[in-house]
Amino acid sequence: MKICGIVTEYNPFHNGHLYHIKKAKEISECDILIAVMSGNFVQRGEPAIADKWLRTKYALENGVDIVIELPYPFALQSADGFAKGAIRSLQLAGVDCIVFGSETNDITKLQTIAKEAFQPKTKDFSMAKNFSMTFDTLSSNDILGISYLKALQNTNIIPYTIKRTNQYHDTDLAQSIASATAIRKGVFNNKDISHATVMANELNKQHAFSLYYPLIQTLLTTLSPSYLSTIFLMDEGIENLFIKKAVQYDTLDDFIDSCTSKKYTKSRIQRTLIHLMTQTTKMEIDNLSNLNHVRVLGFNEKGKTHLSSLRKKDVQIASCFKQIPQAFRQIELRACHAYAYPLNGLNRKKELSKEMQPPIYIP
Incomplete structure (x- = not known):
């Protein structure tokens, strides 16, 4: 059985993500697709426009078999920290390969840069300068991809890339595949986004x-x-x-x-x-233990079978909140309280209760 992993935020889930899922399955020929997803706060340093449970539901309904949460301490870091947590999570989940978006779509070039970045700091200042200049010419997904490749260097996970269809910060909402940035901007400016995301009727400004x-x-x-x-x-x-x-x-x-x-x-x-x-x-x-657990946010029937196999291999699966290791759990609970801050009393209580719920299951 072949298991493919993807690193996601789904902020919000949109047509570009549908394309990513389709191509990941096509390229990897996988039996199971696992998404590791940021929780209620995302890597750019913002509250997610929709909570992690709603985003999980749409992921499962659109081709993902298992959604696992990228723990908050990794989700809110720069590219290397984010990638380290994401790759470790997918490694624990038993993936054989990952597929990520890339502006250059040149895996050989990205791997070369990643290997250079992995070396101890060089005294060759011309090399260091060239490396810095290379980063200045790379776009967001390529930079993040290099961080994935650095994190993959001591694993057996095979990386693949797909050509990104638009720029990360592109604000053009006219296309059917619009960036998450454009869609969020559309929500906040009361624009019609129904052509760009299946989540259109679920999105609002309550977590601006x-x-x-x-x-x-x-x-x-x-x-x-x-x-x-x-x-x-x-x-x-x-x-x-x-x-x-x-x-x-x-x-x-x-x-x-x-x-x-x-x-x-x-x-x-x-x-x-x-x-x-x-x-x-x-x-x-600094005091957190190494990441050795997988928090499951949702799964389908195929995902259920894979999770059972992981348990037989003694992988620590957190299928409810209390099963998350305590140090991580304390941080996640505070993150949930912070995310719920703008809501009124009843909705805040509902948001907090979601944190304790079992994973979403879609047969």
Whole structure:
């Protein structure tokens, strides 16, 4: 039996993802397709436009056999940390290969760059400069793909690429395959997105990142700088910049724009703010054990059979919240509380109760 893995966020699930699923199955000739998916917060440092359970449902209804969650500590990191957690999760899930999107669609070129990046820091400054310049010319999916390939180097998982059909940050909503960025922008601007995503009727503005700014502002103006410096990714004194800007600016966009620079990218700032909201500390992340569990968000009948085989191989399958190792579980619970922040009392309670539910099963 051949098992293929894909790394996803489905923020939201759209026609490009349908294409990815179809091509992954075609290229790999797999019997089972497993998606590892970010939870309620995504790698760019934002709340997901729809919660992980709804996104899991659409993935299962559109060709994925098992959806597993990328643990929060990996989902909210830069490319290398994100890829490390994703590949480890798929390795535990028993995949033989992965298929990822690429702008160049040149696996040999990407593997060459990945091998160079895997080497100890070189004293050959011309090589280092060329490597840096190469990254400047690569697009988002290729950069993430290089991180996947670095994470794969000590595994037996075979990588394949498919040509990405649009740019990651493309805001053109006219095409049937529009980027997730364009679709989210369409939702927030009350545009018709029904041609681009099967989730069109499920998407709304209740988790817009701007709604979290009162919480962010309160934390930055009431917590001490010494405590803020213990938050994961809160490095190089950035907490002092955040405190200053939180007092000055009344909107999240203005706050982030004022903090963004060559030193601090927008995504880095946003990821740090999410860690602030979840009160995730550097010590917590440093003390986490190696990732040795798989949290299952959903599966179908074929997926059920594969999960049974994994259990027989003593893979630690977390099919309910209490089975997640405690250190990871504590962080995931705080992430759920933070994600539910903008909701009213009843809907907040419903969102929190979802965290405890069993995986979604679609026969």
